Amino acid sequence: MNKPRIVVIGSLNMDIVVETSRFPRVGETLTGEHVHFIPGGKGANQAVAAARLGGQTTMIGSIGDDMFGQSLLQYLNEDAIVTDYIKQVPDKPTGIASIMLAESDNRIVVVPGANACCLPEHIQALESVIAEHDIVLVQLEIPLETASAACILAKKLGKIVILNPAPAQKLPANMLQSVDYITPNRLELATLTGIETAGDEQLQSAMEALLDMGPSCVVTTLGEEGSAFLRKGETIVKIPAYRVPVVDTTGAGDAYNGGLAYALAAGSSLSEAVQFASKVSAMSVTKLGAQAGMPTQDDLTRLPIQ
Numbered sequence: 001m002n003k004p005r006i007v008v009i010g011s012l013n014m015d016i017v018v019e020t021s022r023f024p025r026v027g028e029t030l031t032g033e034h035v036h037f038i039p040g041g042k043g044a045n046q047a048v049a050a051a052r053l054g055g056q057t058t059m060i061g062s063i064g065d066d067m068f069g070q071s072l073l074q075y076l077n078e079d080a081i082v083t084d085y086i087k088q089v090p091d092k093p094t095g096i097a098s099i100m101l102a103e104s105d106n107r108i109v110v111v112p113g114a115n116a117c118c119l120p121e122h123i124q125a126l127e128s129v130i131a132e133h134d135i136v137l138v139q140l141e142i143p144l145e146t147a148s149a150a151c152i153l154a155k156k157l158g159k160i161v162i163l164n165p166a167p168a169q170k171l172p173a174n175m176l177q178s179v180d181y182i183t184p185n186r187l188e189l190a191t192l193t194g195i196e197t198a199g200d201e202q203l204q205s206a207m208e209a210l211l212d213m214g215p216s217c218v219v220t221t222l223g224e225e226g227s228a229f230l231r232k233g234e235t236i237v238k239i240p241a242y243r244v245p246v247v248d249t250t251g252a253g254d255a256y257n258g259g260l261a262y263a264l265a266a267g268s269s270l271s272e273a274v275q276f277a278s279k280v281s282a283m284s285v286t287k288l289g290a291q292a293g294m295p296t297q298d299d300l301t302r303l304p305i306q
Helices: 042-052 067-078 113-117 120-124 144-156 186-193 200-212 252-265 270-284
Strands: 005-009 013-019 034-040 056-064 086-089 095-102 105-111 135-138 160-163 217-221 227-231 237-239
Touching: 005 042, 005 144, 005 252, 013 067, 034 042, 034 067, 042 056, 042 067, 042 252, 056 067, 056 113, 056 120, 067 086, 086 113, 095 113, 120 144, 135 144, 135 252, 144 160, 160 252, 186 200, 186 217, 200 217, 200 227, 217 252, 217 270, 227 270, 237 270, 252 270
Parallel strands: 005 056, 005 135, 013 095, 056 086, 135 160
Antiparallel strands: 013 034, 095 105, 217 227, 227 237
16 A cells, blocks of 8 residues: 655744743743753644654755754654755744743744745745645644645645644635645634634534634644544534653644644544544653654554553
8 A cells, every 4th residue: 555645834943942840930030950952843743743654754844054954854854754845045044942841731932934934936836746645734833825825736736635723823714715624722723713612512613613714624632631523514523632641742733733644644534533643642742852752653552541
């Protein structure tokens, strides 16, 4: 059987991760315990997740012509990800994410850098490359007009389009109408629809409202509660989370999206794909670092369920 073919269009960052015993209060300075320089960016993380699971994966994005950029290319190449279509920008630094880890949670600030130079014309020029893949996976750490152009082009080519709408922001109608699967968390769902998502009824109302905007299916990640999916005219389905020892939650959402893309490209049903994505996400939080935590198929057989 041919490998699932997935092209990821998105960000590449170097994550600067600081571990502390707790988060500082406003105006407070704390002494950190450890610092790590870890390859990241939602696009690159999701590409690594899909590749580790066995997908034939191509990454499209932009990096700076600097030490961080070269390191990111090296890491992606180690996972056999096609990096030929990553643009190196000479006058912009590679994007970074400043991540603070404490109390089994994280707080993140992203500086886009060269990611801002991933432009619609870059995507249009790669139409033939995109056409070779089964699924196109997009996020929002690149310019919105670029992410939108990617979704619209992929839909024109008849590809399955998965949009991870993070960071949260309002999206244009023609972009949403080009999306097959949209994967917000609760916050992103509320931002997209203007509907609070605290209870089950509100969650379903928000997911229905998002469906009315154009996507064929809404898959909402719910943290410790697991995830839920809804298609038009159907009843919401909830999939419980796996309970595992948590080391670092930074890449959990990216692992989920990479796992979902892989499973759908491999021909799984939506229910099977969501369950698989939940398992991939759970395994990812048992290790430090977004990309370092992305599991292989063999890793999934050793999921340390509590």
